[in-house]
Amino acid sequence: MSTMRFGGRTYRNGDLPSAVLDELVPFGRHGTSAASRAFLRSDAAGSWNRAAREIRSEAGLDLTARGWNRSRSEQEAFFLQRYRRGARSPYGDYRRYAGSTWGRVDGAAAAVPGYSNHGWGLAVDVNDFGGVGEFGNARRGAAFPILRNHGWTETEGRRVDEPWHLVYSPSADRGAGRRSAAAESRRPRRPPTIKLGSRTPRWTRLWKAFLAAERVYGANTGPSFGEELEEATRTWQKRAGIVPDGVVGPKTWFAAIEDVRPGRKGPAVKIAQEIAGLTGRHVDGVAGSVFATRWKQIQRWLGVVPDARIGDATIAALVRKA
Ligand SMILES: [Zn+2]
Numbered sequence: 001m002s003t004m005r006f007g008g009r010t011y012r013n014g015d016l017p018s019a020v021l022d023e024l025v026p027f028g029r030h031g032t033s034a035a036s037r038a039f040l041r042s043d044a045a046g047s048w049n050r051a052a053r054e055i056r057s058e059a060g061l062d063l064t065a066r067g068w069n070r071s072r073s074e075q076e077a078f079f080l081q082r083y084r085r086g087a088r089s090p091y092g093d094y095r096r097y098a099g100s101t102w103g104r105v106d107g108a109a110a111a112v113p114g115y116s117n118h119g120w121g122l123a124v125d126v127n128d129f130g131g132v133g134e135f136g137n138a139r140r141g142a143a144f145p146i147l148r149n150h151g152w153t154e155t156e157g158r159r160v161d162e163p164w165h166l167v168y169s170p171s172a173d174r175g176a177g178r179r180s181a182a183a184e185s186r187r188p189r190r191p192p193t194i195k196l197g198s199r200t201p202r203w204t205r206l207w208k209a210f211l212a213a214e215r216v217y218g219a220n221t222g223p224s225f226g227e228e229l230e231e232a233t234r235t236w237q238k239r240a241g242i243v244p245d246g247v248v249g250p251k252t253w254f255a256a257i258e259d260v261r262p263g264r265k266g267p268a269v270k271i272a273q274e275i276a277g278l279t280g281r282h283v284d285g286v287a288g289s290v291f292a293t294r295w296k297q298i299q300r301w302l303g304v305v306p307d308a309r310i311g312d313a314t315i316a317a318l319v320r321k322a
Helices: 042-059 070-082 138-149 155-159 201-213 227-238 250-256 268-273 289-302 314-322
Strands: 005-007 008-010 019-024 039-041 065-067 083-084 096-097 100-103 123-124 148-151 165-174
Touching: 019 042, 019 138, 019 155, 042 148, 042 165, 070 083, 138 148, 138 165, 155 165, 201 268, 227 250, 227 314, 250 268, 250 314, 268 289, 289 314
Parallel strands: none
Antiparallel strands: 005 008, 019 039, 065 123, 083 100, 096 100, 123 165, 148 165
């Protein structure tokens, strides 16, 4: 029998009180037969619920579980179904339990009672994640990367060939603090800093077209950043209330897209499309529906009102976070 510290108290395996357990969101029916309510240790349940919501929105899959926190007697029932004292195991799987050696005679592996991660409320058995050894299951392939971001590990499941068995590791949970991979993909692109002598033709051309539309620069549309462009940049920066250093860094780029919104056209829209990470025909200088969808996504990531209008709050959040 082993013990665990959690929330300042010590617990025995398979003996977690309901006070430290939380329920898993029922995206469908947990369990294998009758409807069941599924529980894990509160931090693991919180992580599962976060991951399950993200998997529903990002991958369109509803996860349910068929195994969760397991009491000591449930662990014993499992173990006794599958292992016999002194028996020869066709699987070569032997465990020490209650002073004897037990061989697995039937079914998948089971932990020795008192030592199961299910008894800590930290293991979950996920429905439809493939049979024994089937780690290539498509649902699992779509969902596991998100679960992994939220601290769910497969090491133990791989060791016993069970694709469905995942264990929560608080130290691997990046979902609570850092943003997950799906959230990262909503991030805008950080525009490059361009200045006198820069060799970044595409962005230099974008900037020239913008300053020309703002009537502080002539018709030179070449790829190089010369003194004339530097001077025009200072002029525009003064007008925009930015330090007039002639260097086009993120702050200047973000200031240039202020007030861009659906329905607008022109070079500022094109810059906003580039910053949004749009490509090809979606970088056309016309703020249409693709522009709106993408910018709303970015605004949600930034934590500002998702209205696709690039106003003060969006600019401030971009400067801070992008
Ligand atoms: Zn399991």
